[in-house]
Amino acid sequence: METFVVYINDKSHAMNQVLPLLEESQATQWVLVACPPRLNRHTGKWLTQRAQRKFREDWAKTNLKDLVELLTQRQQSVVTRVADQSLLQFTKALRAEFGQIRIVDARRPRAIEGLPAVVAEQKQEARPWAIPVGAVALGAAVTLAVE
Secondary structure (H helix, E strand, O other): OEEEEEEEOOHHHHHHHHHHHHHHOOOEEEEEEEOOOOOOOOHHHHOOHHHHHHHHHHHHHHHHHHHHHHHHHOOOEEEEEEOOOOHHHHHHHHHHHHOOOEEEEOOOOOOOOOOOOOOOOOOOOOOOOOOOHHHHHHHHHHHHHHO
16 A cells, blocks of 8 residues: 655645646655644743643644545545654654655745755755845835835
8 A cells, every 4th residue: 555645735726736646646645744834932931831732632623624624525534643743753753654655745835935845855946036025124124115
């Protein structure tokens, strides 16, 4: 039985990535790894670690629900996880647990900064439009000063 590990941070983008793989696979085990959005640095002041973990679990449950239903309708084995550490370490742990796996990075890319690598061999995409915020602010200030 083949095992797919799918990293997900957006359900519609992930659905578009998984559907073509679903057509060609027979009996497959799917490990859906939810990558919830990072909470800002001030949440530790207002939320306990338990509340933050509950937010991540609830986010994973709501965003993976449609994909889990689709896979179970097609008699596929589904396991869901929430990424709670670096994705490189998480992938190593999944390889140790499941053995030979195929990794599908179905995360939606961010506009300004790149996504962290899932495996050590993964190349980081060059982002030609990634401009530091300070440079944008300086350009806006100069433009306002000229006017």
